[in-house]
Amino acid sequence: MATYLELKAQADSLLRQAEEARRAEMKVIIDQIRASVAEYGLTPEDVFGSKRAIRRTNTAQTSPSAPKYRNPITGATWSGRGRQPEWIKGKRRERFLIET
Template sequence: MDLNLDQMSRDDLKALQRDVEKALATLDDRRRAEARMAAEQAAKEFGFSLEEILAAQKKSGKKNPPKYCNPEDPRQTWSGRGRQPQWIKDALAAGKPLDEFAI
């Protein structure tokens, strides 16, 4: 299919753009369905349903419980993992021990 875009009108180009966007969305939907079918087949080979695997993944994604609390604002907590919040950094820089903020 050879299109000479330089000779198309603005309306024709806009229509072509809509058609291309629609075709891409349809392609994405088909590929997503194919991927789901492949994932379901792979799960089945191991004796699981895809829903069981996804449910187990959601359960294991729990947040870590907070271990430290800002005494000036108890809504600010930190689990002790990841980047230190600024209030912890400031307190440590001021010489306060981390244990002072333990919950």
């Protein structure tokens, strides 16, 4: 039966071999991709899509909600979304509605 150190050495050797095989295969794949790009005249936008579309999907642009409630003493407002402010907690909201 092999010892721990022998097995660890074998594992390290296998990891090195696997990394070498990956690099060799990656070189072939990259050469194929470069040949295809040159043959068809592809641009980065053709391959990866436009940066504008990526930005649009990653960042959600929302506008702030209009206030629905107003504190008659301080004039502070609240849209009804998120945490309730202290001045409205436990009270009837109808009293604070902003009339439109």
